[in-house]
Amino acid sequence: MSYPVVKDLARDGIPVKLSCRVLGFSRQAYYQWLAEPVSEREWSDAHAANAVLDAHADDPEFGYRFLADELRGRGLAVSDHQVLKACRLVRVRCCHSIRRGSGKRPGPAVHDDLVRREFRAEKPNQLWLTDISEHWAGDSKLYLCAVKDVFSNRIVGYSIDRRMSSQLAVDALQMALARRGGKAGVQGCRVHSDRGSQFRARRFVETLRVNGLVGSMG
Numbered sequence: 001m002s003y004p005v006v007k008d009l010a011r012d013g014i015p016v017k018l019s020c021r022v023l024g025f026s027r028q029a030y031y032q033w034l035a036e037p038v039s040e041r042e043w044s045d046a047h048a049a050n051a052v053l054d055a056h057a058d059d060p061e062f063g064y065r066f067l068a069d070e071l072r073g074r075g076l077a078v079s080d081h082q083v084l085k086a087c088r089l090v091r092v093r094c095c096h097s098i099r100r101g102s103g104k105r106p107g108p109a110v111h112d113d114l115v116r117r118e119f120r121a122e123k124p125n126q127l128w129l130t131d132i133s134e135h136w137a138g139d140s141k142l143y144l145c146a147v148k149d150v151f152s153n154r155i156v157g158y159s160i161d162r163r164m165s166s167q168l169a170v171d172a173l174q175m176a177l178a179r180r181g182g183k184a185g186v187q188g189c190r191v192h193s194d195r196g197s198q199f200r201a202r203r204f205v206e207t208l209r210v211n212g213l214v215g216s217m218g
Contacts, residue, residue: 051076052083052086056087071083119150128213130191142160166204168198182211188213
């Protein structure tokens with residue numbers, strides 16, 4: 001859009017009529033824009049685009065319908081169509097519908113496999129395993145993310161939600177941290193998972209890092 005250029009030139013003393021003629025649009029269109037530089041729709045679309053980028057970074061495997069559901073869960077009033085438009089605007093390539101659990105291949109690992117199927121620990125908080133399972137509750141699904149300490153074979157953290165998002169995994173990890181005394185008590189603990197998008201998400205990886213946990217993926 002060249003209207004801001006016309007505005008800047010006018011501030012420097014260049015006539016609006018001349019700038020519009022050179023840039024190839026009418027003065028009427030410029031003055032309409034000047035009256036409302038950013039429309040409510042444009043502002044809403046821009047806000048949706050920023051939210052899409054954040055949600056996509058957290059969970060790269062979301063299709064646009066799952067992204068829309070995630071954003072509505074965060075309190076943003078958006079339609080599926082608006083999110084699809086935002087995906088195209090910011091070039092998010094996953095904006096298509098994906099049925100979770102449909103045999104889709106897992107994405108690339110963001111951690112090395114530090115366990116290599118040796119599921120043993122000599123003390124608490126040395127090795128945690130985490131995974132997500134789905135359960136039917138009436139006509140809808142619930143997703144459970146659990147964190148298990150291999151030493152005691154006990155669940156130390158869990159989270160339940162209707163959406164299988166990265167926040168589900170983060171909440172389970174945060175509970176485990178709280179129940180095991182916080183950051184000081186778990187330094188160096190390996191947290192092993194599969195290569196699901198929730199465990200590869202930026203939000204989950206950052207939670208590991210700031211708490212001194214070591215990610216591992218099989």
